[in-house]
Amino acid sequence: xxxxxxxxxxTLQIAHVTKRYGAGSTEVTxxxxxxxxxxxxxxxxxxxxxxxxxxxxxxxxxxxxxxxEGTIQLNGTMISALEENRLxxxxxxxxxxxxxxxxxxxxxxxxxxxxIVGELAGAKSGEAKRKAASLLTELGLGERLNFPPExxxxxEKQRVAIARALVxxxxxxxxxxxxxxxxxxxxxxxxxxxxxxxxxxxRSVVIVxxxxxxxxxxxxxLWLEDGEFKETVTMAIDPVCGMSVEREKAVSLExxxxxxxxxxxxxxxxxxxxxxxxx
Amino acid sequence: xxxxAFRNLFQNKARLAISVGGVALALLLILSLxxxxxxxxxxxxxxxxYSDADVWVSQAGVLNMHMASSSLPDSVARKVRAVPxxxxxxxxxxxxxxxxxxxxxxxxxxxxxxxxAEMGGPWKVSSGRSLxxxxxxxxxxxxxxxxxxxxxxxxxxxxxxxEVTGLSEGTASLVNSVAFISMDDFEDLRGNYGTFSFLxxxxxxxxxxxxxxxRIQAQVRDVTVQTREGFxxxxxxxxxxxxxxxxxxxNLIGFLIGLAVMALxxxxxxxxxxxxxxxxxxxGARNTDLYLTVLAQAILSVILGFLVGLVLxxxxxxxxxxxxxxxxxxxxxxxxxxxxxxxxxxxxxSAMLPIRQIAGLDPAMVFRGR
Numbered sequence: 032x033x034x035x036x037x038x039x040x041x042t043l044q045i046a047h048v049t050k051r052y053g054a055g056s057t058e059v060t061x062x063x064x065x066x067x068x069x070x071x072x073x074x075x076x077x078x079x080x081x082x083x084x085x086x087x088x089x090x091x092x093x094x095x096x097x098x099x100e101g102t103i104q105l106n107g108t109m110i111s112a113l114e115e116n117r118l119x120x121x122x123x124x125x126x127x128x129x130x131x132x133x134x135x136x137x138x139x140x141x142x143x144x145x146x147i148v149g150e151l152a153g154a155k156s157g158e159a160k161r162k163a164a165s166l167l168t169e170l171g172l173g174e175r176l177n178f179p180p181e182x183x184x185x186x187e188k189q190r191v192a193i194a195r196a197l198v199x200x201x202x203x204x205x206x207x208x209x210x211x212x213x214x215x216x217x218x219x220x221x222x223x224x225x226x227x228x229x230x231x232x233x234r235s236v237v238i239v240x241x242x243x244x245x246x247x248x249x250x251x252x253l254w255l256e257d258g259e260f261k262e263t264v265t266m267a268i269d270p271v272c273g274m275s276v277e278r279e280k281a282v283s284l285e286x287x288x289x290x291x292x293x294x295x296x297x298x299x300x301x302x303x304x305x306x307x308x309x310x
Numbered sequence: 311x312x313x314x315a316f317r318n319l320f321q322n323k324a325r326l327a328i329s330v331g332g333v334a335l336a337l338l339l340i341l342s343l344x345x346x347x348x349x350x351x352x353x354x355x356x357x358x359x360y361s362d363a364d365v366w367v368s369q370a371g372v373l374n375m376h377m378a379s380s381s382l383p384d385s386v387a388r389k390v391r392a393v394p395x396x397x398x399x400x401x402x403x404x405x406x407x408x409x410x411x412x413x414x415x416x417x418x419x420x421x422x423x424x425x426x427a428e429m430g431g432p433w434k435v436s437s438g439r440s441l442x443x444x445x446x447x448x449x450x451x452x453x454x455x456x457x458x459x460x461x462x463x464x465x466x467x468x469x470x471x472x473e474v475t476g477l478s479e480g481t482a483s484l485v486n487s488v489a490f491i492s493m494d495d496f497e498d499l500r501g502n503y504g505t506f507s508f509l510x511x512x513x514x515x516x517x518x519x520x521x522x523x524x525r526i527q528a529q530v531r532d533v534t535v536q537t538r539e540g541f542x543x544x545x546x547x548x549x550x551x552x553x554x555x556x557x558x559x560x561n562l563i564g565f566l567i568g569l570a571v572m573a574l575x576x577x578x579x580x581x582x583x584x585x586x587x588x589x590x591x592x593x594g595a596r597n598t599d600l601y602l603t604v605l606a607q608a609i610l611s612v613i614l615g616f617l618v619g620l621v622l623x624x625x626x627x628x629x630x631x632x633x634x635x636x637x638x639x640x641x642x643x644x645x646x647x648x649x650x651x652x653x654x655x656x657x658x659x660s661a662m663l664p665i666r667q668i669a670g671l672d673p674a675m676v677f678r679g680r
Contacts, residue, residue, distance in 0.1 A: 090674040123594025134589040138317035
């Protein structure tokens with residue numbers, strides 16, 4: 032079992048989740064006894080090799096797959112115990128999904144792609160469109176509202192997908208390889224956008240990815256292998272140069288009961304001097 | 311979701327054209343065939359409808375003209391005239407024969423008319439006489455034009471030569487035409503005097519044809535009495551009975567073609583959007599939302615197909631007569647209702663397989679890159 036830090040008021044809490052496929056000699060355990068809590072505004076990155084169980088775990092987190100054992104709780108609702116027919120409503124209103132291939136509806140415009148999810152959740156067409164337009168404008172797509180997906184760049188498509196994920200105000204966003212089909216610059220922009228959404232709006236974000244660069248925006252990085260979390264890395268931002276660093280490997284400093292983490296000794300010294308001169 | 315159905319439908323124009331075109335052609339087959347039969351029915355009963363008679367009297371058990379023979383002694387005419395409510399009686403003789411001109415033979419109802427017939431003659435004459443005299447015949451204008459017959463030419467009817475002295479309008483159908491000769495000639499040719507085929511009865515003003523028909527039936531023996539509408543209905547029934555199998559088979563073929571085209575295009579359309587439907591399911595769309603989308607696509611396609619089929623059929627009703635054919639197409643309300651019902655069935659059945667496909671979609675597929 033891998034036990035990850037328990038936080039009060041968690042958005043998502045999964046406990047001892049196991050998923051097995053098949054039975055008898057053909058039985059395969061895709062995820063084994065995994066526990067995880069995600070706080071509001073927290074960004075958790077799950078990494079791991081192919082076949083490690085990332086997709087199965089993500090499907091269970093998104094109420095697309097039921098665990099064989101264990102519980103999944105979202106905002107206090109035990110979704111792993113819900114009847115199958117209640118799950119679509121939970122997915123629609125509590126989750127925002129972002130996919131590797133954007134998965135936009137090719138026949139609809141950017142605006143309609145976002146609005147349709149609002150309509151599915153019960154919003155009136157006009158209301159859903161207004162909200163979709165507002166979200167897309169906030170994400171810099173105000174001039175692209177009526178463009179079909181084929182006329183949008185990869186980054187624009189992913190921003191439409193983000194707007195779609197946000198339209199029903201979900202508490203949790205699940206992103207599957209969100210930068211896989213984007214170049215590094217656009218990928219970085221998308222990640223900064225997700226970080227802003229998490230931090231400014233208090234939404235939790237769980238990302239499954241192979242992309243090491245996403246570590247920079249994550250609060251925690253979990254390494255999944257053979258269906259189990261093998262390693263947990265807590266990330267911190269160097270207060271001097273702004274670089275994302277792994278707490279366990281970083282140079283640290285404690286001041287007035289608070290821990291600071293630095294990419295190098297130079298940044299630590301510079302910070303220390305600043306503190307001294309401030310005093 | 312209806313918007314999605316609409317957009318999905320119009321996104322792939324080639325697929326839309328195939329599905330709409332296929333359904334339109336299938337429905338055109340049904341509609342035009344119905345239109346042909348409706349037109350033929352109307353043409354075949356035109357003589358009865360325009361006869362100006364309120365009541366038809368025939369030999370007992372004879373309910374119609376087509377492929378039937380009726381014989382009434384002249385005493386019956388006197389008895390009918392004596393029935394209260396009868397204003398006048400016109401006897402006619404009738405046989406199915408040919409109007410022959412050189413090598414051209416045209417099947418025709420040959421009507422033998424008394425010298426001063428009040429009813430039963432041609433109702434519209436484009437040229438010449440409206441009642442035939444001795445050795446004279448009035449034939450249909452379109453038949454005359456087709457055969458190259460002009461006024462004054464001789465045609466052969468019942469084995470004798472007649473001079474064409476009149477050309478009538480609206481007296482030809484796809485099946486046959488109506489030719490008029492004098493009753494005296496008709497009797498001479500048959501060698502049978504003092505009998506009639508039918509009695510055409512006009513009732514007094516204010517009298518009900520139904521009541522007068524009932525009175526005649528009650529007072530005159532060995533006759534069958536029907537109102538004009540009833541007699542025409544029996545005539546139509548004969549045509550319908552003769553064509554039921556053909557119509558059923560052609561309707562079934564049309565239905566199956568429409569269903570096959572529609573089912574194939576809806577299925578391939580759904581298959582090509584499998585991932586999109588899976589994604590919608592993952593986002594939280596219910597199966598019923600997705601079923602509705604597929605069904606709406608099928609219904610929209612079928613409505614478009616129906617409209618195109620109807621427009622093509624209506625075009626045919628205008629174009630066919632221009633080419634001089636005696637084929638008159640008529641789109642009836644019953645036919646429209648039938649084809650609309652067939653369309654609904656096509657849409658519903660063609661959506662069933664894709665709906666099953668969607669029901670089996672695993673929404674988690676969106677995370678597996680399938």
